[in-house]
Amino acid sequence: MTKRTIRSLDLKEGRVDMTHGSGGRAMAQLIDELFAKAFANPALAEGNDQARLDVPMIDGKPARLAFSTDSFVISPLFFPGGNIGSLAVHGTVNDVALSGAKPLWLSAGFILEEGFPLADLATIIASMAEAAKKAGVEIVTGDTKVVEKGKADGLFINTAGIGALDPRLDLSAHNIKPGDAIIVSGSLGDHGVAVMAKRENLVFEEQILSDSAALNHMIEAMVASGAQLHAMRDPTRGGLATTLNEMAQAAGVGIRLEEAAIPVRPAVRSVCEILGLDPLYVANEGKLIAFCPAADAEKLLAAMRQMPEGKDAALIGTVVEDANAFVEMRTDMGGNRMVDWLAGEQLPRIC
Amino acid sequence: MTKRTIRSLDLKEGRVDMTHGSGGRAMAQLIDELFAKAFANPALAEGNDQARLDVPMIDGKPARLAFSTDSFVISPLFFPGGNIGSLAVHGTVNDVALSGAKPLWLSAGFILEEGFPLADLATIIASMAEAAKKAGVEIVTGDTKVVEKGKADGLFINTAGIGALDPRLDLSAHNIKPGDAIIVSGSLGDHGVAVMAKRENLVFEEQILSDSAALNHMIEAMVASGAQLHAMRDPTRGGLATTLNEMAQAAGVGIRLEEAAIPVRPAVRSVCEILGLDPLYVANEGKLIAFCPAADAEKLLAAMRQMPEGKDAALIGTVVEDANAFVEMRTDMGGNRMVDWLAGEQLPRIC
Numbered sequence: 241m242t243k244r245t246i247r248s249l250d251l252k253e254g255r256v257d258m259t260h261g262s263g264g265r266a267m268a269q270l271i272d273e274l275f276a277k278a279f280a281n282p283a284l285a286e287g288n289d290q291a292r293l294d295v296p297m298i299d300g301k302p303a304r305l306a307f308s309t310d311s312f313v314i315s316p317l318f319f320p321g322g323n324i325g326s327l328a329v330h331g332t333v334n335d336v337a338l339s340g341a342k343p344l345w346l347s348a349g350f351i352l353e354e355g356f357p358l359a360d361l362a363t364i365i366a367s368m369a370e371a372a373k374k375a376g377v378e379i380v381t382g383d384t385k386v387v388e389k390g391k392a393d394g395l396f397i398n399t400a401g402i403g404a405l406d407p408r409l410d411l412s413a414h415n416i417k418p419g420d421a422i423i424v425s426g427s428l429g430d431h432g433v434a435v436m437a438k439r440e441n442l443v444f445e446e447q448i449l450s451d452s453a454a455l456n457h458m459i460e461a462m463v464a465s466g467a468q469l470h471a472m473r474d475p476t477r478g479g480l481a482t483t484l485n486e487m488a489q490a491a492g493v494g495i496r497l498e499e500a501a502i503p504v505r506p507a508v509r510s511v512c513e514i515l516g517l518d519p520l521y522v523a524n525e526g527k528l529i530a531f532c533p534a535a536d537a538e539k540l541l542a543a544m545r546q547m548p549e550g551k552d553a554a555l556i557g558t559v560v561e562d563a564n565a566f567v568e569m570r571t572d573m574g575g576n577r578m579v580d581w582l583a584g585e586q587l588p589r590i591c
Numbered sequence: 592m593t594k595r596t597i598r599s600l601d602l603k604e605g606r607v608d609m610t611h612g613s614g615g616r617a618m619a620q621l622i623d624e625l626f627a628k629a630f631a632n633p634a635l636a637e638g639n640d641q642a643r644l645d646v647p648m649i650d651g652k653p654a655r656l657a658f659s660t661d662s663f664v665i666s667p668l669f670f671p672g673g674n675i676g677s678l679a680v681h682g683t684v685n686d687v688a689l690s691g692a693k694p695l696w697l698s699a700g701f702i703l704e705e706g707f708p709l710a711d712l713a714t715i716i717a718s719m720a721e722a723a724k725k726a727g728v729e730i731v732t733g734d735t736k737v738v739e740k741g742k743a744d745g746l747f748i749n750t751a752g753i754g755a756l757d758p759r760l761d762l763s764a765h766n767i768k769p770g771d772a773i774i775v776s777g778s779l780g781d782h783g784v785a786v787m788a789k790r791e792n793l794v795f796e797e798q799i800l801s802d803s804a805a806l807n808h809m810i811e812a813m814v815a816s817g818a819q820l821h822a823m824r825d826p827t828r829g830g831l832a833t834t835l836n837e838m839a840q841a842a843g844v845g846i847r848l849e850e851a852a853i854p855v856r857p858a859v860r861s862v863c864e865i866l867g868l869d870p871l872y873v874a875n876e877g878k879l880i881a882f883c884p885a886a887d888a889e890k891l892l893a894a895m896r897q898m899p900e901g902k903d904a905a906l907i908g909t910v911v912e913d914a915n916a917f918v919e920m921r922t923d924m925g926g927n928r929m930v931d932w933l934a935g936e937q938l939p940r941i942c
Contacts, residue, residue: 267828304645345658348660380658383660
């Protein structure tokens, strides 16, 4: 091996420069000293341009795969309850797990702006590594690019994820049926409000934390409960309202919600009132919506409530026949309200 | 289904705005009218947040997976011989295929800058779809984000890819052995010089095109030739010189090159001389380096030369024992030159 004296990365005062994206020695050093160390696992350690992975067997058959991706452009990068690194792991872990699959492997692609502090990058990478460990996934392959100052906004992260799916499971919006119960795993709006408050430097009596979390362990418990699951999705951008509209349209059914049953923290509700936001449209990063036969709702709720991520799980509505695929809500006042798709842009760069 | 009168996207004069990343109706329209239409395939059509995929069997056993990712930040987005869309497909297809795997599925994550012309986006997506079709892969899952004007540079794309790997194949830099032949699949420097010329508005008598191409069909032929393959990699950022140094270091071997044997087009050589570039350090996007036992070199070369992507394949050097893992080159002049890693940054944002 070549022995050269190369100074270690200056993780206190150092900044990303264009050489860190060059493909040359500086990039190799960034990868070795930051990424490879934090994400250490056998596939990554092989140091090839691709990870090689063994598909697990489930009940004597090879697992199907669930494959998903998300880019993260959240601003600010650090927010109460997380940062772009933990969010980038949670987001893709959840998108994979919502099919019923067990998330196993992530890729990570970094687009860095010249001048970005290496200290912040190290913190974010440590958060990714910790989130991955907690979720039981490995970051097995990655990529780093650097663009000139002013051509990005600090840091963007893309993750893609692969999960092992039991071939006997079939969760898809198309399976939703009239009569299905609609369950949400907890209170709505925490992530969007936490990010917005940080962005606008708002201070409240009670600090609101993002709900950003990996849901795969709870989903495992839901599958294991024996309750039949028709479909699951996470109400991220566009919030509960938009996600339910997407699902209703995909399944060709209507949805009827009970406002009184939808969990929203009082603090979140207050902030939404001040900022003119509707919590039904605010993004969540650690919540899911599940559709199951009404007869299985109690069993499913019980399984969810035993997990910390699902302790506030609630039955919020029912699927009905409706050729218009409308989402409607019986309000606290006893009236009926149409819950439409998000039309414009409420909270840009929330994830 | 809801019947609403929504105007189709204006693909002539329209521009990306923040609502296209909102998660709401405008984003759904962008996905439906542009992405879903161009990339049409059954997994994507399910419209879930993850694609569900069946692992193919190889010789009665489930394939292993090869998994890779790359973000693309190339500037300019359109260059002679391709654009960021075709490049984003080729790059990840190649990284997957270089393990010997058959690339099957890609994810695609788009980070769009507010104001980006929808016409350009449509052209880029069409190029992605065409490149994917030619390579025999499907874009099965994706994500779209929008950031404010000035917070990105038009468009960044991330792709991640999954391939099916024959469990009997084991290509890895660690397998390179003293005595191995080193083969390059064609002429060097075309991509970097083409992008640089476009960026600097240089005009030459002979237009130089990027070599951006999917190499998986040639790799299939290489594997099928029966020649034993120890390792393959594509000399992208950092060029041939840096890639060989990485591989030499990973394997703990030295490399000896013959300058006279390294194919560089005369036009590329001239431009490199004018711009003060060394073609050994210039990025390629449709070339590979292969390591195989010397006895198999002719068989491998013959298989490569039968494919258009490998018609100029050449034997350029040999692996030697060298505890320093040095890459050295016998020059045209008969001297010996150290070929070191790229130290700084030669051509920023080349991919």
